[in-house]
Amino acid sequence: MIGILGGGQLGRMLALAGYPLGLSFRFLDPSPEACAGQVGALVVGDFLDEEALSRFAEGLDLITYEFENVPVEAARRLEGRLPLYPPAKALEVAQDRLREKTFFQGLGVPTPPFHPVEGPEDLEEGLKRVGLPALLKTRRGGYDGKGQALARTPKEAEKALRALGGKGLILEGFVPFDREVSLLAVRGRAGEVAFYPLVENRHRGGILRLSLAPAPGASEALQKKAEAYALRAMEALDYVGVLSLEFFQVGEELLFNEMAPRVHNSGHWTIEGAETSQFENHLRAVLGLPLGSTAPRGQSAMVNLIGEKPPFAEVLKVEGAHLHWYGKAVRPGRKVGHITLRRDGLKALEEGLARLSRLVSELPWEGV
Template sequence: MLALAGYPLGLRFRFLDRVAEAPAGQLAELLQGDYADEAVLGRFAEGLELITYEFENVPVGAAKWLAERRPVYPPPVALEVAQDRLAEKTFFQGLGIPTPLFYPVLTQNDLLDGLERTGFPAILKTRRLGYDGKGQKLLHSSNDLETAWLQLGGQPLILEAFVPFERELSILAVRSRSGQVAFYPLVENHHAGGILRKSLAPAPATPARLQHEAEHLALRVMEKLDYVGVLAIELFEVEGTLWANEMAPRVHNSGHWTIEGAETSQFENHLRAVLGLPLGSTAARGHSAMLNLIGQRPNTALVLEIPGAHLHWYGKAVRPGRKVGHITLRTAAPDALEVGLKQLEAVLAETPAAAPLTD
């Protein structure tokens, strides 16, 4: 999607991925190799003007190695903060940004000590890796401790108090090499099984005060990190205030709606930012919804029959739980969006999911 946004700007691309079948290879040169292999990194960097990434689990060491040879945006320090949930929460609190109560866990005694502070329910998470609900366990009572420790123990963990939030939101911000900043409207996100299923933009019934709070919060993060590129911060709305959950130093799934739903997509603005070009307008073009396609491929004709619907297929093999595409729905009025969403959800309900893998 970055490449598709960059070609109209006259840009050329080279991709590095650990997987030879990565979808980016359909659009430009794809170099397959390990992110930690300096020989591979050297071949990748040769002839490039600058380097960016769209995956927050890129090894920090690889990003720093490349940054000694080519400009790398967002800066590697953003990866360092975002890759460790303890460092991330500590970073937020250092900027005066509210977060759930948290406690570092290395041993079972640490877990018990932490639960004395957080109480039940609480969430035990790995500090590194894990996404789309992986690497975490919800603890309802002491009966859940043994199973959670068997699954997650033996590595650095973080215990977080469960937050009784009203809804999950995200703010997408962008900052250019010149220091210009722009913010997209707040997005309302709906998850199931730890995976983002639907985003609504702009987030319905959101007062201007909350948008300003989110922008100010994101600005503090970007200025502290001397950030360049698109940054997503996932938020909880709690009694009319915003608490930070986590951040993603990259273009983000909750911003895919911007391809059709904003004056300038997050992908184009990310490229403008890292190149030092003027940022484009982030204004919403009506009302949008984004539905992830997870482990299923709907009938293209049925999707495109729905007014305002746009299908994005990623060229991935369909597997259970895998994001293989998304649908954006854009309408002029919120009532039309609601009607279109019901039609799309009916199409998806009739689409068979990928069969579970068997031995």
């Protein structure tokens, strides 16, 4: 039995990918309404509650996690009892934006300029080094655009400093990028690796709305560059499982933005759009099984459903559309499902996306 820390939709999709392999699952989540509980055993409890951790761990063969804000202390406690993949060290890096940027910079991976901020003096020094415009972010927590503010002037930077608590921050130079892309990589227990094609990601309001896979027009050189950066990170962390790296693309250069030590939203297209999904490959990796092919099946688009439930029948009328509903209550700003559109060519994909754009609000589709 595999234990999964977290009971959201990523855990749910891991379990759905694992059942054909004869696997069983148990989740640990603080919420009794965690949607993964609909497809597997759910232990409800705080991640640092020793009694809950013990109930969760009993009888498990190994543990993985489905989101990167699991307390490192909980991961360390469990790592002492059972195999835990990816390693807790990866959580430590991913949970602190300053540590994350420093780690990748140390690997020789280009990043935007950044500076730690613990008060007004640091902010002043950071603005000199980083320049304006700049993004001021909390070092910990925050996702989907939360915990950050764009500053175009020194006054706006000072206002952002106060709004974000005045310390525990990182100032990053704003990058005028061409587009945002991500790479999903997977590394097995024996060190074998595989890479999915680069994916183009489009956001609205800081939330991922649309992924295009493979990223249209991405060169082989750009793909190889991203793979080399991911390989350095995985080897340095002795990583096992799926790792997602997000980049800003500027011409043929990639600037590292952030990592996620888990299966990732920008990889949901792989369920229908690749020979082996990211979820199955993560399970194969942590179990020491042979990795599956990451080859794409034609062209795919993944459309996030954020706080809305479109008419299912109309969605399914679109040729090549596959609907995934997570079993969550619909609330504003909440990821409640996704649609994967898979077609054999880019023109057919564009036609399908044009139809979906009339069914899903906030879909950033203006063509490739």
